[in-house]
Amino acid sequence: GEDVEQSLFLSVREGDSSVINCTYTDSSSTYLYWYKQEPGAGLQLLTYIFSNMDMKQDQRLTVLLNKKDKHLSLRIADTQTGDSAIYFCAAPHEMNYGGATNKLIFGTGTLLAVQP
Amino acid sequence: DGGITQSPKYLFRKEGQNVTLSCEQNLNHDAMYWYRQDPGQGLRLIYYSQIVNDFQKGDIAEGYSVSREKKESFPLTVTSAQKNPTAFYLCASGGQTDTQYFGPGTRLTVL
Numbered sequence: 001g002e003d004v005e006q007s008l009f010l011s012v013r014e015g016d017s018s019v020i021n022c023t024y025t026d027s028s029s030t031y032l033y034w035y036k037q038e039p040g041a042g043l044q045l046l047t048y049i050f051s052n053m054d055m056k057q058d059q060r061l062t063v064l065l066n067k068k069d070k071h072l073s074l075r076i077a078d079t080q081t082g083d084s085a086i087y088f089c090a091a092p093h094e095m096n097y098g099g100a101t102n103k104l105i106f107g108t109g110t111l112l113a114v115q116p
Numbered sequence: 117d118g119g120i121t122q123s124p125k126y127l128f129r130k131e132g133q134n135v136t137l138s139c140e141q142n143l144n145h146d147a148m149y150w151y152r153q154d155p156g157q158g159l160r161l162i163y164y165s166q167i168v169n170d171f172q173k174g175d176i177a178e179g180y181s182v183s184r185e186k187k188e189s190f191p192l193t194v195t196s197a198q199k200n201p202t203a204f205y206l207c208a209s210g211g212q213t214d215t216q217y218f219g220p221g222t223r224l225t226v227l
Contacts, residue, residue, distance in 0.1 A: 030214065031213065033214075033215070035218075040221070040223075042120075042122075042206055042220045044218070045215065048215065088158070092214040102166065102210050103149075103161065103214075104216055106158050107158060108157060108158040109158055
């Protein structure tokens, strides 16, 4: 089945760029997602990329997709202390193909700590 | 103002008691989901429902029950059979695509 993996922790200084990485196993994935979770809160949909794209940019966020290596990354430019959170990568479950379900498989999350 | 609401935000339970967590959405989504999150861990799927009056077990359904009598509502009951219920519970909903939108969560603590 689908497996999604992320590194657990990333520390950056305010103003630097942050790059959070994710790998997934199922090559049939359509959309791939990034969610942000602030302390004590639910998950906020940050951005997503369709599998026929290599890159998507949205203000300070850049998503890069390498389909050959099944690697997804989220780059945050000019990282601010407000960006400190857990970031989750998510991919559709293999059972979604053919419309059987709409489940997502989440990575364990990457804790981003921004130092002032 | 569309969105997903969960209540209560904090819930305390004595051992042996059943408790019900509320999840409501006004996004007109067919699918709804319940996840459990433990400290430092990712999300684990408890139950999901793709349509009214139908629901499926997720990866950790033991000790939990759900109902889906209305499109807008998907309550989760944590029963006394759940051996370690202290956790953060997240509800989500989704439409035609795989995209899921999350509520603010309920933190359950067993005393």
